[in-house]
Amino acid sequence: MTDTNRYTIIGAGNGGKAMAAHLALEGVEVSLYNRTYSHIEIIAQRGGIDLESYEGGPHGFAPLKTITSDMETAIKDAQVIMVVLPSSAHAEIARQMAPFLKDGQVIVLHPGRTLGAIEFDYVLKKNNCPANVIVSEAETFIYASRTDGPAQARIFRIKEAVPLAALPAVHTPEILEKIHQVYPQYIDGVNVLQTGLNNMGAIFHPALTILNAGWIEATHGDFEFYIDGVTPSVAKVLEVLDRERVTVASALGIRARTALEWLDLAYNVRGDTLQERIQNQSGYYGIKAPATLNHRYIFEDVPMSLVPIAALGERYGVSTAGINAVIRLACILHRTDYWRRGRTLDKLGIQSLSVNELTQFVTSGLEDM
Numbered sequence: 001m002t003d004t005n006r007y008t009i010i011g012a013g014n015g016g017k018a019m020a021a022h023l024a025l026e027g028v029e030v031s032l033y034n035r036t037y038s039h040i041e042i043i044a045q046r047g048g049i050d051l052e053s054y055e056g057g058p059h060g061f062a063p064l065k066t067i068t069s070d071m072e073t074a075i076k077d078a079q080v081i082m083v084v085l086p087s088s089a090h091a092e093i094a095r096q097m098a099p100f101l102k103d104g105q106v107i108v109l110h111p112g113r114t115l116g117a118i119e120f121d122y123v124l125k126k127n128n129c130p131a132n133v134i135v136s137e138a139e140t141f142i143y144a145s146r147t148d149g150p151a152q153a154r155i156f157r158i159k160e161a162v163p164l165a166a167l168p169a170v171h172t173p174e175i176l177e178k179i180h181q182v183y184p185q186y187i188d189g190v191n192v193l194q195t196g197l198n199n200m201g202a203i204f205h206p207a208l209t210i211l212n213a214g215w216i217e218a219t220h221g222d223f224e225f226y227i228d229g230v231t232p233s234v235a236k237v238l239e240v241l242d243r244e245r246v247t248v249a250s251a252l253g254i255r256a257r258t259a260l261e262w263l264d265l266a267y268n269v270r271g272d273t274l275q276e277r278i279q280n281q282s283g284y285y286g287i288k289a290p291a292t293l294n295h296r297y298i299f300e301d302v303p304m305s306l307v308p309i310a311a312l313g314e315r316y317g318v319s320t321a322g323i324n325a326v327i328r329l330a331c332i333l334h335r336t337d338y339w340r341r342g343r344t345l346d347k348l349g350i351q352s353l354s355v356n357e358l359t360q361f362v363t364s365g366l367e368d369m
Contacts, residue, residue, distance in 0.1 A: 005029055008078035010093060012040050015110065016084035017153040018145035021051035024062035026182050031066035033074035042150040043067050052148065053155040072100040080106045080179060083120075084141075086296055087113040087304040094123035101131040106175055108164070112137025113304040114196040115343050117167040118362075122349045136166040136175050139195040142185060163189030163198070168365040191362040197249040197256045202305035203242045204259075205297035207326045210333065211237060213293055221291035226284035235275035240322040242274070248309055251316045252355055293333055302330040307342030315345055316355060 005028050009020040012034035024030045034040045043049055048063040068074050075081055075097060083093060090109060097107075101124070109116045117137040124135070144157040162185055166172040169191040176186055189195040204226075209216065212229045223229065230238070242259045249256035263269050263277040271277035278284060290297060306323050313320035331338050345351040350358060360366060 006077055006079045007031070008033060008075050008081045010074070010081060010083045010097075011085040011089075012043070013084065014145050014147040014153060015141055015143060016082075017043075017049050017147060018051070018143045018155050019082060019084055019110070020064060021049040021062035021153050022058045022143075022155065022158075023182060024048065024064055025051065025058045025060055028182055029065050030062075031068070031074050031078065032064050033068055033071060035069055037069040039150075040067050040069070046151050048151075050149075050152045051155065052152070054157065057155055057158070071096045075100055075105070076102075078105060080108065082108050082110060084110045086300045087111070087116055088300050090116055090120050090304075091123045094120045095127050098124050098127035098129040101129055101133050103132045105131065105133045106178060107133060107135045108175070108179075109135070109137040110142070111140050111199075112192065112196060113301070114199050114202060114308040115192070115348055116196065116304070117165070117192045118348045118350065119343055121167050122347075134166050134171045134175060136164060136172070137192055137195055138186065139163040139165075139189055139198055140200075142183070158185065160185055161187050163187055163195050165189035165192045165195045165362075167192050167362060169363050170365070191359075193249075193252055193358070193362050194254055194256075197245060197252075197254055197309070198262075199305050200259060200262055201297075201301055202309060203238055203245060205301045206306060206330060207237055207241055208234065209290060209293065209295060209297045210326060210329050212289060213333065216289050216291075216293060219289075221289040223289055224285065225287050225289040226278050226281070229289060230275050230278050232273075232275055235273060235278070237322065239274050241326065244313065244318070244320045244323050245309055248313045248316070248318045248320065251318050252312070253359060298330050298334060302327055303338045303342030306330075307338055307344060308348075311342075311344045315351065 007023050007028050008031040009016050010033050020030050020032045044067040048061055051059050051062050053059045117135045121135040142159050142162050143155055145155045148154050164186040166175050172188055208229055211234050246256045246258055259274055267281050269277050269280045271280050306327050310320045310323045327338055
């Protein structure tokens with residue numbers, strides 16, 4: 001084993017377990033961390049995870065080197081640290097990790113949502129992290145997976161191409177080379193603004209959930225989320241949000257993919273409108289709506305995706321009236337202030353940067369940050 005074969009997975013949900021098991025079956029030395037030990041106790045007792053998969057995919061019993069709820073133990077020997085948690089937990093994980101990181105370690109957020117790597121890096125520095133590490137983020141999660149039991153995981157699909165970017169982007173080739181042996185699917189994502197502003201969950205998840213609030217509460221999510229939930233009028237709202245996201249990206253010199261382009265690229269579907277393309281995407285059939293409004297489509301995607309997009313728009317002169325409206329509705333529904341809880345630019349230390357300075361920061365770095 002070389003040093004690059006030592007991975008730590010932070011988070012033992014369905015995604016974390018799938019990633020840990022897959023890597024272990026590839027011959028990688030894997031440690032698994034979860035803050036609540038009872039959640040991983042059976043994995044520890046068994047010494048690993050049983051992985052099931054699609055035909056021809058990875059499967060079998062995956063032995064893990066370390067299963068722990070102690071952060072220092074989890075990351076002390078890792079060369080690559082994979083954070084597979086809701087993005088709302090990233091800042092707290094960065095605070096916990098900061099004292100124990102070592103020079104040369106690589107951190108990858110799966111995914112970063114919007115400005116995730118910038119937040120993680122900023123929190124490490126604010127907490128006096130003594131190590132020189134590289135923080136990066138994936139544009140989306142590489143697996144479609146679920147949990148079949150406390151020490152089981154199932155992979156339905158592994159995406160063929162997932163953009164990844166380091167902060168700053170000059171380190172992206174280094175990370176891709178480090179993980180290429182086990183993850184050839186990761187490709188250069190240009191920079192973390194590009195990966196964050198191509199976050200399609202920001203457009204599809206919160207607004208679709210909120211606009212179907214009555215139906216979700218009445219049926220406990222017993223309808224097809226993308227097929228029944230995306231009516232022509234709902235699709236018009238999604239199209240407005242998407243235009244605002246793309247316009248914010250354009251103000252930063254980024255050519256972001258539209259939702260229509262993404263559906264064509266990801267699923268090869270056609271249609272003149274967003275609703276038509278969603279209706280023509282066979283993979284959306286059978287996906288039920290959330291059973292409750294207390295769902296990550298709101299409590300994660302609003303503060304970690306929509307709030308930073310709106311904050312970038314406000315800072316660089318782009319109207320995000322539609323996105324602001326969705327954020328406001330989410331605040332009312334959940335009786336909380338998602339602006340206060342979310343990734344605003346002052347919390348990331350970038351509130352005073354010009355477009356050129358922000359671009360330099362994510363591309364090659366700024367010496368005084």
